[in-house]
Amino acid sequence: MKLIITGVLARLLATTLLATTLLATTLLATTAAKAEDMVFTSWGGTTQEAQTKSWAEPFTAASGIKVMQDGPTDYGKLKAMVDSGSVNWDVVDVEMDFAIKAAKDGLLEPIDFAAVPKADLDPRFTTDHAVGSFYYSFVLAWNKGAVSGEPAGWADMFDLKKFPGKRTFYKWSAPGVIEIALLADGVPADKLYPLDLDRAFKKLDTIKSDIVWWGGGAESQQLIASGEATFGQLWNGRVFALEKDGADVGVSWNQNLTAADVLVVPKGAKNKDTAMKFLAAASSPAGQAKFAEASGYAPINTKAKAEMPADAVKSLPDAHVDGQINLDMNYWAANRDTIAARWYAWQAK
Amino acid sequence: MSVETRRNFGTVRLPAGFNGLLPALVLIVLFFVIPVLALLLRSVTEPEPGLQNYAALLGDGTYARVFFNTFLVASVVTIVTVLVAFPVAWMLAIMPSALASIVFGVIILSMWTNLLTRTYAWMVLLQRTGVINRTLIAAGVIDQPLPLINNLTGVTIGMVYIMLPFMILPLVGTLRAIDPMTLRAAALCGASPFQAFRRILLPLSLPGIAAGGLMVFVMSLGYFVTPALLGGTSNMMLAEMIAQMIQSLLNWGLGSAAAFILLVVTMALYALQLRLVGARRMSGGI
Numbered sequence: 001m002k003l004i005i006t007g008v009l010a011r012l013l014a015t016t017l018l019a020t021t022l023l024a025t026t027l028l029a030t031t032a033a034k035a036e037d038m039v040f041t042s043w044g045g046t047t048q049e050a051q052t053k054s055w056a057e058p059f060t061a062a063s064g065i066k067v068m069q070d071g072p073t074d075y076g077k078l079k080a081m082v083d084s085g086s087v088n089w090d091v092v093d094v095e096m097d098f099a100i101k102a103a104k105d106g107l108l109e110p111i112d113f114a115a116v117p118k119a120d121l122d123p124r125f126t127t128d129h130a131v132g133s134f135y136y137s138f139v140l141a142w143n144k145g146a147v148s149g150e151p152a153g154w155a156d157m158f159d160l161k162k163f164p165g166k167r168t169f170y171k172w173s174a175p176g177v178i179e180i181a182l183l184a185d186g187v188p189a190d191k192l193y194p195l196d197l198d199r200a201f202k203k204l205d206t207i208k209s210d211i212v213w214w215g216g217g218a219e220s221q222q223l224i225a226s227g228e229a230t231f232g233q234l235w236n237g238r239v240f241a242l243e244k245d246g247a248d249v250g251v252s253w254n255q256n257l258t259a260a261d262v263l264v265v266p267k268g269a270k271n272k273d274t275a276m277k278f279l280a281a282a283s284s285p286a287g288q289a290k291f292a293e294a295s296g297y298a299p300i301n302t303k304a305k306a307e308m309p310a311d312a313v314k315s316l317p318d319a320h321v322d323g324q325i326n327l328d329m330n331y332w333a334a335n336r337d338t339i340a341a342r343w344y345a346w347q348a349k
Numbered sequence: 350m351s352v353e354t355r356r357n358f359g360t361v362r363l364p365a366g367f368n369g370l371l372p373a374l375v376l377i378v379l380f381f382v383i384p385v386l387a388l389l390l391r392s393v394t395e396p397e398p399g400l401q402n403y404a405a406l407l408g409d410g411t412y413a414r415v416f417f418n419t420f421l422v423a424s425v426v427t428i429v430t431v432l433v434a435f436p437v438a439w440m441l442a443i444m445p446s447a448l449a450s451i452v453f454g455v456i457i458l459s460m461w462t463n464l465l466t467r468t469y470a471w472m473v474l475l476q477r478t479g480v481i482n483r484t485l486i487a488a489g490v491i492d493q494p495l496p497l498i499n500n501l502t503g504v505t506i507g508m509v510y511i512m513l514p515f516m517i518l519p520l521v522g523t524l525r526a527i528d529p530m531t532l533r534a535a536a537l538c539g540a541s542p543f544q545a546f547r548r549i550l551l552p553l554s555l556p557g558i559a560a561g562g563l564m565v566f567v568m569s570l571g572y573f574v575t576p577a578l579l580g581g582t583s584n585m586m587l588a589e590m591i592a593q594m595i596q597s598l599l600n601w602g603l604g605s606a607a608a609f610i611l612l613v614v615t616m617a618l619y620a621l622q623l624r625l626v627g628a629r630r631m632s633g634g635i
Contacts, residue, residue, distance in 0.1 A: 074596055075596055075597060075599055076595040076596040076597075076599065076601075077596075079599050079601075105599075166477065171582070172597060173597065212499060213581075213582055215577075226476075226478050227478050228476050228477055228478050337598060337600075340597065340598050341598075344411070344585075344590075344593060345409075345410075345411035347582035347583070347585070348411055348414055348415055348418075348582060348583060348585045348590075349411075349414070349583060
């Protein structure tokens with residue numbers, strides 16, 4: 001019996017080794033083909049389309065370097081690539097609080113500011129390991145046909161008497177909803193941090209059964225446009241797109257909350273130098289102006305607005321700085337895991 | 350390896366048919382056994398060596414709730430699937446074969462349609478402003494939309510629909526193998542239709558119910574797409590929690606531990622059923 005098993009194992013091992021070698025050779029052969037080309041990864045949908053048109057296509061035209069698109073961004077995949085040393089992504093669009101945390105965990109390459117001009121970049125969204133991609137605001141949007149009256153601010157989302165019906169919020173643990181609950185509960189904007197989680201969850205409990213969560217931008221648009229949710233917390237670019245499509249939506253910029261996406265280069269990226277050149281192009285005034293015009297998200301290059309048509313500037317979060325609140329990315333980066341654990345525990349209750 | 354083993358290496362006798370088995374075995378070892386071992390390893394080494402991930406999962410009320418949800422949803426889905434599938438399977442078993450193959454075709458056809466598409470279709474039907482609620486409101490049956498989505502009802506409807514073929518197919522096989530004469534004999538001996546069903550048909554079809562039920566239950570335990578889209582956050586199932594741990598929290602140790610627990614539970618269930626029903630009967634033979 002023992003003999004049989006040993007023999008079987010030996011055979012199995014030999015075949016497995018052979019198969020692994022074959023597989024590895026094939027994989028190597030396919031990845032080593034083009035050294036200069038690079039891969040850009042973002043969240044898909046209208047946002048990545050705008051990034052392709054505004055950044056990748058002009059970059060390819062100017063440099064001859066092909067930019068392959070991949071997506072959606074997946075932090076688990078990014079970590080897996082860095083851990084295994086086989087990094088297929090060169091530039092990735094990520095949320096800024098993740099970028100700060102990931103830099104601390106050693107998942108990112110430092111930005112080479114000799115290749116990426118820093119002078120005109122908004123310092124709020126630039127770090128040693130990240131260059132701003134764009135910044136956005138969470139705004140209050142509603143379906144005009146489904147809601148009675150005009151919601152005026154975040155507090156109205158917690159008023160079930162005045163505004164009955166479903167309301168929609170961002171599903172994942174991220175800067176935004178906690179702050180909205182605290183603001184609605186009367187916490188002054190300058191006293192938000194450190195976040196009082198107990199108070200926030202208590203406030204959220206009052207409307208929990210009337211919340212529909214959205215997990216992605218397209219879902220938030222569908223919920224509001226169909227009236228499935230009468231109003232909700234949306235990314236301003238998604239509301240902008242709804243308005244462009246002629247949907248009957250209202251929007252309040254009162255206490256709009258800014259957060260940012262940034263571009264990072266994963267540690268061990270195969271085309272690091274190319275990636276830096278791409279970052280320079282994406283964060284340039286022209287790249288930022290084009291993207292902002294297409295998406296409704298704000299540029300992170302301070303010179304970009306001068307290159308945009310006046311009416312496009314009007315729909316940007318920059319036009320609504322009155323009462324605007326900057327979500328604290330550093331606070332979130334430091335407390336990401338603790339808040340997430342409580343967030344998901346509360347959701348599952 | 351002892352000297353004796355090495356001397357005999359060339360003359361080892363493999364079980365008959367082993368060479369035919371080899372490609373599948375290699376595939377399974379390479380893409381299943383090795384990854385599962387890596388998973389196990391990760392669950393006891395990240396972030397530091399020890400059993401803290403398992404302690405966290407088993408000692409925390411939230412995770413306990415998610416485990417409970419997972420088994421609740423899988424059980425409800427399995428029971429409802431059996432109840433819906435049995436009459437269909439019985440009908441298929443006794444139908445003229447030409448007609449039966451058409452009905453089979455319809456059932457199989459649904460399996461060839463993309464899962465995501467089918468789930469989104471259910472969203473359109475079930476939501477508050479969806480087809481079902483609008484029709485009922487227009488007909489004056491209800492005046493407030495029924496909560497059919499983002500809860501257990503939505504998950505059950507969506508998943509039963511997806512699982513039905515996996516229950517019907519094994520069940521038809523078992524039902525067809527039952528000799529119709531046994532039912533006639535029962536009737537001749539004075540059994541009422543219900544008695545004949547309960548004492549003859551049901552026991553004889555048990556292997557099919559068990560095989561299909563196990564498949565549905567096990568598939569439901571690890572389901573991701575449908576619960577994520579049709580369920581609410583308070584019905585979160587294990588697969589969604591694991592995705593969260595891996596993708597958004599980057600806590601791979603905890604995610605691996607949760608995945609490993611799911612695997613162990615599934616295998617334990619399988620072992621239990623093998624004992625109860627017997628391997629031969631499970632595979633369709635009686």
